[in-house]
Amino acid sequence: MEVKIGVQHSPKELVIDSPKSPDEIAAEVAKAMSGSTKDGLLTLVDERGRQVLVPVDRIAYVEIAQADQRRVGFIAGGATG
Template identity: 90%
Template sequence: MEVKIGVQHSPRELVIDSPQTPDEIAAEVTKAMSGATKDSLLTLVDDRGRRVLVPVDRIAYVEIAQADQRRVGFIAGS
């Protein structure tokens, strides 16, 4: 899954490719935003096992979508 996180006062968004399902990611975001965790961080792990920590009070939005299938090749003719 591709997860895009908008961070307040930042012109760029964080983009993470996660092996988790959309429901698992939504549950992590909801748990972090509700204050159910002891720290105020949203923690996600990407496909390579890297951990990304985002302060909850700086999150503007979270978008969960299917990862784009990158196409390789050329379009012939027009």
């Protein structure tokens, strides 16, 4: 799953590829946002095992979507000169 996190006062969003299901990710976000975590952080782990920690009070939005398949290819019929 692809998780996009908008952070307040930051022009870029964080993008994480997670091996978890949308429901698991949503539960982790809800738990962090409800104040159930003692450290005030949303902690997610990406497909490579890297941890991403985001302060809950800085989260603007969280978008959970199916990861895009990377397409590699060539366009037939190149430019004419």
